Amino acid sequence: MGGQIILWEGNVPARIPASATSPEKILPFANSRQLSRRDCSQVINAFKNESYEMVSTFIWSKAISSLKAQLSKLGTGFIAEMLDRADIDEEASVAEVLTDYEALRLAYELGVITSTGYLRLKHAFEKIAHFGQLPPEEADEVQMSEDEAVSVIRACVENILGQNKIDAAVDFKKFRDHLESQVFEEDASEINLLANSPYFFKRASIRIVLAMIKASGGAQLDNGLGNANVIIPLLWPELLAPERFQIGRAYSEVVADGKAQATSGLRIILLKVKGFDYVPEDLRSRTFLAAARKVLEAHEGFNNFYNEPGPTKVLAEMGSAIPRPAFPLCMTAALCVRLGNAYGICFDAQTHANSILKRVSQERWLFYLDSCLRAEERILEKLIIDKPFARWISLVGEFELGSIAEDVKDRDVRELVQESKDASKLTRARQILSRLLRKFGYKLP
């Protein structure tokens, strides 16, 4: 796999000179339709009064609202499929159901922002979330610094508020339109490109066709099924478990909704790839998926350290027999709590997260490492940061993942785990992590 071929690239961020290090110098780059002159002058005044958290939170809420408003135009069904969130109701308001983290992830996947922009915005969000949840006595002592506030403002203006129009990348839209309007031949240049792209694009393509199959009718549905019939069998051998389960779930959903044409198309594809093992047998997995999503919602939202224990306890008490289709997300949720973020961990949720992880069999650890971790950006992104990476090292030791990793087929994942068991080889582990992220599709700075 080349790993360098890119089907669509994030929109170029607003160019703000490196010398612009204050709101007075950064805010002129904001688009007046997104941030009014009045807003700008209020931000500058508040900044002068050293209300850094207030300023950062205000700018962040402006940026994320603007981003969510634009994403909502893509349709709830499409967004739900792109995020693999079957729980999002068609009638739901995107602004309400989409967490800030998910909005950023989706924006990145659709090329609204670049990977660098995504990482900067994510760090900005974590910063705001951290300072926002400090208890009053601690908040007085540990305040957000000027530099930290400037970095939040810069990330928001550069990637969102400075844009004339927030929209998906042109190449992404073209690709999606083609998937809707024509059926690609197996040897079409777009299909060849896709076959040689990083995993990120393959996953996005699968999600686009599934969204089309579930939502459209008539010619669009015909084309969606035709393209799914080309793309899914082509990518199936390298698709990881979460994507395979997503296809299985899509089949189960169209059957339940009585959509005969979509069912017939997906059924033929699943027969072709022998993929019926990934169709959920019953509703049990949905309950686990919903519980795991609650944990992630708490972890990725504001006040995460206060909100994590409740849903993590619920997930831990649901029993050790996690159904296979829900296992990847449940593991990710438990690992997110265990690894925490750049600012720490939620101590009260650790007992519950550990109780989930302790009940995971060796065979299931192997399955997660081999068939999920490579494309689990939530975890991989955490490992870039020092503190979560240090906790990862201790987790690898505690659960003896080094010996399990001997059977992992993917070389990078195997080496990442094995190098992580020895605290003295951290540089090597970080190199492997970078390689994994690049292969997935990140353009690391």
Next chain:
Amino acid sequence: MRQKHQQPQPDGPTSQSVSIRNDLANSLGLFLKKEKIVGRKTEEVLTSLVCQLVHYREEGQQLFPEIVLFDDVTSVLKSLPNSELVVVGVGPMVPELLKLALKRCAPLAQWGWSIYVFRRGHEENVEYGLLRCGLTALSLSASELLVDQGHAALPAILIRHVSQSTIEVSGACGNSLRIHFGAVEEPGDDPIKAMKRFCASVVGGVPIEVREPLRNFYGRLLAGVLRSGHGCLAAVLRRKRPGVAQQLKDGVVINPALDVASKVSSLLKRKSCESDTSLRAAAALIRGMLISDGITVFGSDGSVRAYNVFVKIPKRAHGQAAKPGGARRRAFEVLCSRVGRELMGALFLSQDGHAAFRGV
């Protein structure tokens, strides 16, 4: 020694016995070959099963179970999301065992359950029981998934009534065999096709995202009515506004109309128990209306506007010969004359499986 051939006496009494069994066995043999389900025992068992099924009664009541036959139970179950299987018995593949299977399972094979027959070890023996799948009133059934949506990679056969005295044997490879046990082969349109055209007419004005599930919902409802030996007469109004055309007011007008499309839409969006119960309840009502006397009137928005409706049948002109058929057939002729004016379509299903659809 040469045997003397006995010539029948031209005018003497004769005694003859005729059976369709051989013809049926031959046809089923060819059908099974095309469906890649082979085996002498299966041919024999299937022939016997079809003959038993056609007028199968328990406690004096005729039953209409669907029977699915397949070879690979693991793959079948994997391909049926949210499925359940109840094993009832196992035994050698002989007609007597299938007779017992029918006896034990037919009364249970309703409300979405089908009888399954799983051939184990190349006809060595069979396992039988009951099978269902699906979550809601809209979900595709096990037989729809295995046969109507079937594929040669997963061979399966479905045996079911099309009407009271017609059995259809269809397979995952797309072949079908219709066996008529009535006095004559049923004239008119193919009942399944007529129903499909009628359902398309009922959902013609429904938003596209609801159209296919609603069409399947009505298809299943009408197939149930036909299979259970009831006739029915139904019409689709052309106009979009609420109410019923003047000519169709002699009956029970449902006001406000039963908005089935919104129930389907609600179930698709919310996937809640309440929406499902509401749709199932509507299905029960509509079924009752369809088997009532008179015409059931639908809107092209998928709603039910009236039932038990009667139309005036014009008097025969002096000297004009009577048209064949009963009152229902004559009422259908009247509806046909209105198709293109106030009606989009009209469907006629007789008790014995005669069917006709007229639509624009």
